[in-house]
Amino acid sequence: MKTNLAKANNKKLKVVQINGGHNILKKLNSMGIFDGSLIEKIASYNHGPVIVKVMNSQLAIGRGMAEKIIVEEV
Amino acid sequence: MKIVLVGNPNVGKSVVFSYLTGYTAISSNYPGTTVDILKGKTRLCNNECEVVDVPGCYSLEGESVAEKVASEIIKSKDYDIIFNVIDSNNLERNLLLTLELLALRKPIVIIATKTDIAKNKGIDIDYDNLSDILDIKIFPVVATAGIGFSVLEREVSAVFNNFKLPVPKIEIPSDITEKWKMIGEITLKVQKIYHKHPSFLERLEEITTTPVTAIPLAFVLIIISFYVIRFIGEGIINYVFDPLFNNYYMPLVDRFSSFFNEGFLKNIIFSKNMTPLEGFSVLTTGIYVSFVVVLPYVFAFYLILSVLEDIGYLPRLAVILDRLSHKIGLHGYGSIPLIMGLGCKVPGIFSLRILESNREKIIAASLLFLISPCMPQSAMIFAILSKYPLIYTGIVFVYIFFVGILASYVLNKMLKGTSDDLFIEIPPYHKPVFKNLVFKMRLRITQFLLDAVPFVMGGILLINILDIFSILDLLSKYFAPVLNKIFSLPAQTSSIVMLGFLKKDVAITLLAPFNLSLKEIMVSCFFLVTYMPCLASIFVLLKELGKKITFYVIVFNLLISLIFTFIFSQSLKLLF
Structure with a gap:
């Protein structure tokens, strides 16, 4: 089931789509978040940032940006 | 020969830089400590080499300014060799930049840092294989301990002396x-990750x-830090510096003063009242305030800040504060200048560069001056309120924080646009490295001694002279209505407000000899922290953000400060 990263459960996820402009895409891509990449959501603050594990590092992503990342559970 | 050090944020470039050059670059465990370009000479290979820390x-x-600066330098190709610093704990993510660098076809070697930590985590990297695949030299090091640099030095020297710098040939997709x-595909071949039981630090990462758990822990941590600072500061004062001063120093000064005849000269040096904190003598009050009252707290503060920095707690605090930051027009990244500003405003202003929009820079700059008293200031607030229960110190800090948030909320509404x-x-988390900690503390305390102490002494001398010539009384009369009516502060404090313009970070201590009441101290602490940025930060702000923005920031600051000092003094009156 597809959902956005802000709403997804704390699980291993696969990125299927990024609904962002050029800048956001570039930012996310350079940190290893791109169509088809595997990430793991590990925590989420109420109305606040989402924390994901990408490759071997942890990233905090603001809510707005997280909502633009469409993921599905794997 | 020109070397550029290039790598992801927080991989330890500054440590490598310090190691290569012997220069003093501050390194901490959070991304973005270095936003300025550092240059230094290294004597790798008997050649005089210039090292640039990008x-x-x-x-x-x-897209951020710091990243644009970096990419501009790298793409200019105005250097001879790239030292690409990569973090072994994060091989995969780090390799993206490496591939981009390889595509430039400039000579390059890789320095892989934090190899010890990676090994402990069960990350096993076959560096030889990686080196074969990428067709470049890789040097695994433990930069904090200096392990691996002798090999680097030897091999790099050999290369330099042959003037045959290795140019990468590997094909890179665009x-x-x-x-x-x-x-x-590369990582699959060279990296194996063994499952290990989560270490204590990893479990700590999880709960923070x-x-x-993270939000309550943050509160607890801040409160504990408060108590620890007070405990260490007070301990040093009561058991070391105060006895030293009274038992050894004061008798010397007493004897020294007896060589002088009563008169003008004696008055200037020893003032009318020699008792420390009562008169304005440079030799007694000056020394006492600088070394006995403030230095122990500066030490305690820097110790706590440096430990939190090196462990890596501060970015987590940024995450917790993100929602609040958003409401006041900053994204969580905006808290990095603020956190750096807790040390000193100047690096705080420099790190404004990591913010992308001008709007955020203005908000962050205003907030920087309002919300976070710099280290000497904080230490002085602690020191001057140390004879009262800790709660009053807490009230001052909470009020500063509250006003900062409120002001920035207003600013956010006033300025168009949204925040990123x-x-x-x-x-x-990393275990703090003792050597790094000592190095940082030494650097910061030396800075305090060279910077703040002469000012405190000079300030006290000046006040003493103003006092002798009765100018102090004159000033007091002139400013009395303002200070008195609006802030309920005694008129004598006007001289400090004026001195504060020159170097406000230490102005608070100058209040010590005035015998103010608790309420008056609290109000003047707030006013002196917020009313204006110090001269050094005004200059840096001018350089970084230009005349117009600097002017707005200062005016906004002063306005907020006046309004809220008034409110503070009125509400304290009502409360007790």
Whole structure:
């Protein structure tokens, strides 16, 4: 089931789509978040940032940006 | 020969830089400590080499100013060799930049840092294999301990002396997704990750990231830090510096003063009242305030800040504060200048560069001056309120914080636009390295001694002279109505407000000899912290953000400060 990263459960996820402009895409891509990449959501603050594990590092992503990342559970 | 040090943020470039050059670069465990370009000479290879520490970037296509600066330097190709610093704990992510650098076809070697930490985590990297695949030299090091540098030095010297610098030949795809694919294949070949039981630090990472535990823990940590600072500061004062001063120093000064005849000269040096904190003698009050009252707290503060920095707690605090930051027009990244500003405003202002929009820079700059008293200021607030229960110190800090938030909320509503989203790497916790800690403390305390102490002494001398010539009384009369009516402060404090313009970070201590009441101290602490940025930060702000913005920031600051000092003094009157 597809959902956005802000709403997804704390699980291993696969990125299927990024609904962002050029800048956001570039930012996310350079940190290893791109169509088809595997990430793991590990925590989420109420109305606040989402924390994901990408490759071997942890990233905090603001809510707005997280909502633009469409993921599905794997 | 010109070397550029390039790598992701927080991989340890500054440590490598310090090691290569012997220069003093501050390193901490959070991304973005270096935003300025550092240059130094190294004597690798008997050649005089210049080393340039480029701000950290994840990719050459980055969007923040710091990243643009980095990419501009790298793409200019105005250097002889790249030292690409990569973090062994994060091989995969780090390799993106490496591939981009390889595509430039400039001579390059890789320095892989934090190899010890990676090994402990069960990350096993076959560096030889990686070196074969990429067709370049790789030097695994433990930069904090200096391990691995002798090999680097030897081999790099050999290369330099032959004047045959290794140019990479490997084919690099131009599309970023293709690059990631290539990286995935490479890591599969060279990296094995063994499952290990989560270490204590890893479990700590978990509970400080999960909101349910992280938020209360942050509160507890801040409160504990408060108590520890007070405990250490008071301990040093009561058991070391105060006895030393009274038992050894004061008798010397007494004897020294007896050589002088009563008169003008004696008055200038020893003032009318020699008792420390009562008169304005440079030799008694000056020394006492600088070394006995403030220095112990400066030490305690820097110790706590440096430990929190090195462990890697601060970015987590940024995450917790993100929602609040958003409401006041900053994304969580905006808290980095603020956190750096807790040390000193100047690096705080420099790190404004990591923010992308001008709007955020204005908000962050205003907030920087309002919300976070710098280290000497904080230490002085602690020191001057140390004879009262800790709660009053707490009230002052909470009020400063509250006003900062409120002001920035207003600013956010006034300025058009929205703030960007948080996007920040959270580094794993590291055990603080004792050597790094000592180095940082030494640097910061030396800075305090060279910077603040002469000013305190000079300030006290000046006040003493003003006092002798009765100018102090004159000034007091002139400013009395303002200070008295609006802030309920005694008129004599006007001279300090004026001195504060020159170097406000230490002005608070000058209040010590005035015998103010608790209420008056609290109000003047707030006013002196907020009313104006110190001269040094005004200059840096001018350089970084230009005349117009600097002017707005200062005016906004003063306005907020006047209004809220008034409110503070009125509400304290009502309360007690």
